Amino acid sequence: xxxxxxxxxxxxxxxxxxxxxxxxxxxxxxxxxxxxxxxxxxxxxxxxxxxxxxxxxxxxxxxxxxxxxxxxxxxxxxxxxxxxxxxxxxxxx
Numbered sequence: 001x002x003x004x005x006x007x008x009x010x011x012x013x014x015x016x017x018x019x020x021x022x023x024x025x026x027x028x029x030x031x032x033x034x035x036x037x038x039x040x041x042x043x044x045x046x047x048x049x050x051x052x053x054x055x056x057x058x059x060x061x062x063x064x065x066x067x068x069x070x071x072x073x074x075x076x077x078x079x080x081x082x083x084x085x086x087x088x089x090x091x092x093x
Contacts, residue, residue, distance in 0.1 A: 026053060029060055033071035041078065052077045 030038065042049035055077060059065050 022053065022057070025057055025060065029056055029065060029069055030074075031068045031070050034069050034074045037071050037074045041074075048078070048081060051081060 026038070027035065038049055038052060041052065052074065056065070056069060
């Protein structure tokens with residue numbers, strides 16, 4: 001009788017509780033449009049959504065968020081994370 005399965009189920013439960021707490025925090029901090037945009041981002045780029053969520057939660061913990069974050073503010077977060085695009089100039093000889 002090993003305790004391996006109970007430990008893994010405990011860690012799965014802990015991860016699930018952490019995810020639920022995270023979702024509840026974001027539900028309070030985001031408008032419905034912002035939540036929808038973040039859900040769309042998560043479907044396409046889960047790592048980008050996680051970074052945005054982490055930033056929002058960190059800002060809230062620091063007391064820097066005074067009102068619900070809007071869809072436009074999510075767009076601004078997303079724009080700040082994107083790498084600047086290089087411009088290519090094609091010269092015809």
